[in-house]
Structure formats: C-alpha cells, structure tokens
Amino acid sequence: MQTLHVDASTWMHRLTPRLKLGALAALGILLFLTDNLALLGLAVAIGALLYFSTGLPVSEALKRLRPVVLTIIVVALFSLIFNPVHVAAVTVLRLTALTLFAAVVTATTSIAAFIDEITALAVPLEKVGLLKAADIGLSVGLVVRFVPEILDRYRAIREAHEARGIKIRMTTALVPLIILTLRDADNIAAAIDARGIRRH
Numbered sequence: 001m002q003t004l005h006v007d008a009s010t011w012m013h014r015l016t017p018r019l020k021l022g023a024l025a026a027l028g029i030l031l032f033l034t035d036n037l038a039l040l041g042l043a044v045a046i047g048a049l050l051y052f053s054t055g056l057p058v059s060e061a062l063k064r065l066r067p068v069v070l071t072i073i074v075v076a077l078f079s080l081i082f083n084p085v086h087v088a089a090v091t092v093l094r095l096t097a098l099t100l101f102a103a104v105v106t107a108t109t110s111i112a113a114f115i116d117e118i119t120a121l122a123v124p125l126e127k128v129g130l131l132k133a134a135d136i137g138l139s140v141g142l143v144v145r146f147v148p149e150i151l152d153r154y155r156a157i158r159e160a161h162e163a164r165g166i167k168i169r170m171t172t173a174l175v176p177l178i179i180l181t182l183r184d185a186d187n188i189a190a191a192i193d194a195r196g197i198r199r200h
Helices: 017-031 037-051 058-082 085-108 111-127 133-163 170-194
Strands: none
Touching (some): 017 037, 017 085, 058 085, 111 133
16 A cells, blocks of 8 residues: 655654644645745755655656646646736745645655644643544544555546546446445454554
8 A cells, every 4th residue: 555654764854743844834824925927936946955855756756746737737727717917826836835835744654654744733622622633633634545546446447448448437437446446445444443543
C-alpha cells in the first residue's frame, strides 16, 4: 500500500507534528490576508523548495502533484471567466502555495504521528463532551492514509477502460470508484472492530 509519508531524515521530518500543523494553519491564514502577487509568488517558491527537499525523487514528487495541479487549473479557468486576471492569479497562487505546504507536512509526518497529534489536539473538545478525541484522530489518519489508494483505484479503472477500448468518462469511472471505496471502508471498519481499536 502506498503512503504520502516519505521515509527520510530531513530537518523537516524532525520537527514535531504540532509545530508543522500550527505553521500550516498560520500560513493558510496569512496567505488569505494578502493579495500581493509578489508575496504569493514568494510563498509558492518557498513551498516548492521545501516540497522538493522532502527526499522524494523529482519524478515522484511531480506525479503526486498532478491531480491537485489539474484541480487548480480548473479553478483558475473558472476564476478567469468570472473575475479579473489579478483575482484569478491571486487565487491560483494561494491554492498552489497551500498545496505545496500541505504536501510538505504530509510527506514529513507519519500517519501514526498525525493520529497522535490530532487526538491530543481534540482532547479539550472531548472534555466538554463534544466528541471522542480518538475517533477524530483515527478519522483524519485514515483519510490521509487512503488518499493514494483512492487515486490508485481511479488509475486501475481508467486502465481497465482503456484496455476495453472504452473512452474514460467521469460518469463511467465515478460509480465503480465509489463502490470500491465504500467496500474498502467496510473492510477497514470490520478490521478496526475486530481488533477492538474503538472500545466505546
């Protein structure tokens, strides 16, 4: 099974997950407080520098970004239709910078560390009876962990279509992708219950 985490030993890997998540949240706020193209461009450059320093081979790093870049391009096209060029450029640079910084955090933080940190951050909410901290940590960890699996499922469906000479369309790919994802979710839930991970 693939994972977004990169097994390396860079200085970013050694930072605590809490510091990285806090920095990501702060950067997200700061990026939305400015529409200066130069500053946003600088943020993109720093994000790219950090991302390509996580220990990933360049080809793999670019491959991981491909689905998100396609999404950003679609957003840019819609933004250009309904907004001035400056607004569209600001939107694209913000999304690109955030994507790169988030990719750095997921590449340098293990899933176990993610779960532990999110669980610890959710404990105050559990104390006031709003939720179960362990459930939130487990949920976030599973989402981060299985994003590559869902992308692999989509590629397998696309290749199956191509092998049969069928043109890939979102409508024909979405239904089997949802079914396979839900089946995996059922299997994972059964495995979690069988191991008694959620005891409440």
